[in-house]
Amino acid sequence: MDIILKNVKKKDFPVLKSLAKSLGFEIIEEKEKPYNPEFVQEILDAREELRQGKGTKMSIEDIDKLWK
Template identity: 70%
Template sequence: MDLVLKNVKKKDFPVLKSLAKALGFEIIDKIEKPYNPEFVKEILDAEKSIKEGKGVTINLEDLWK
């Protein structure tokens, strides 16, 4: 069985970690990394360009030519 704890406060983490260790649980620290800010900016800029009509339209038939 897996147990996932989210939004654990930093001050509570050592207590939970020592309790889990005392009970013989396996502990896996997984820190979620946010998207690369440059990548997010590119996507948002592209969406803005499309809304402003700066995108390119390709017919489906011409897509594979």
């Protein structure tokens, strides 16, 4: 059985870790990976272009034509 703890405060983590070790549990720490900075910049640039009016408006029909 797997148990996942989320939103554990840093001060509480050592206590939980020592308790788990004393009970013989296996501990696997997974750190969240940040988004790729290039991808984030691409999204931010696209949002700014939309704000500046550089986007293209498409109707549902236009989008439907792209599928075919």
